[in-house]
Amino acid sequence: MGKIAYVFPGQGSQYVGMAYDFYREFHEAADVFHESEQALRMSAPDIVDVILKDPQGKLDKTEYTQPAILTASYAIYRVMEEQGFPKPAFFAGHSLGEYTAILAAGGLELFEAVRLTYLRGKYMQEAVPEGKGSMAAVLKLSPQDVEKACEEASSMGVVEPANYNSPEQTVISGEKEAVSGATKLLKEMGGKVIPLKVSVPSHCSLMKPAADAFRLKLAQTPIKNIDIPVVQNYTAQPVKLAPQMRTNLYHQIFSSVKWYQSVEFMGKEGVDTFIEVGPKNVLSRLIQQTLPNARVFNVEKLEDLEKVAKAI
16 A cells, blocks of 8 residues: 655636535534634635635735635645545645645644735735736646756746646746747747746746745744655655745745656655645646656545545
C-alpha cells in the first residue's frame, strides 16, 4: 500500500457556489465559512455571500478570490477529517493552495490563514497597476525551452517562468510587452501559448514589492511546527518547521511555483495516491501529466466523499 498526499488548488479554480453542498449539509463546513466571515469582518464582511452567490461580481477580485478558495477547500477538508479519511504522508498546495495545506497540517489557525490570504491578494493586486502585467500558459514545450525564450525576451522587460505545472505545461508571467515577445518566440519554437485572464502577474519579480509588504504580516502571524510535512512551492521540499515555512511563503510570492517538481518528489517518496481537495480538478490533471501511474481523485462535491472513501 502506497502513501497518500492531499493537495489544494490555487487561484483560477474559483466559481460561485463552490462547497455549497458541504456548507448546507455539515456544521463543520458551515463553521469554517462563518469563522472566515468573522476573520474578515473589517475588510470583506460579505465573504460568505461572495462565495455562495457573488451578487456583485467580487469573486474574481484577487483579495476575495484567495480567502474564498481557502475557505471552500478547507471546509471540504474538515468534513473529510470528520468522516475519518486517513492522515496523509504529505500536504501540498498550488500557490495560494499552500496556505490551505499549511492550515490543514495544523501550522496555521483558520482565522489567521483567512486574513493572510486576503492581505496577500490585496498586496499582489496593488503591486502592479492593472493592465501592465500578463501571464500565459505554454504547452508542448519543455520547461528548458520556456526558460530560454524568457531569457531572450527579457530585453523587452520582465518575463519569467511563474509555474512549472507539469513537464508539458509551464506558465510565464511578467510585463505585457515582454510576455508578448516571449509568446512570439515560443510559437516559433512550436509551442502552444494560451493567454490567461488574470489581473496580476503572479510569481515573478514584479511581485517583490507585494512580498515585502506582506513580510511584516507574515512575521506577526503565529505559525506552528507541524507533524505531517507540507511540500512547499518555493523549494519542492518537505517542511515541518515554522521559520522555514514563513521564509518560503515570502519567497513564493515572487518566485516560480515548482509544482511538478513537488509532485515528482512525493512520488519518489512513495506517494501513489493524490487527493485534490477543493473546487475543480486542475491539479488532478497536472498530477496525471507528471505521474501517469498515480491514482488521482478529487473531492469537490458531496457525492465525491463516498466514492473516494471507497476507492482508497
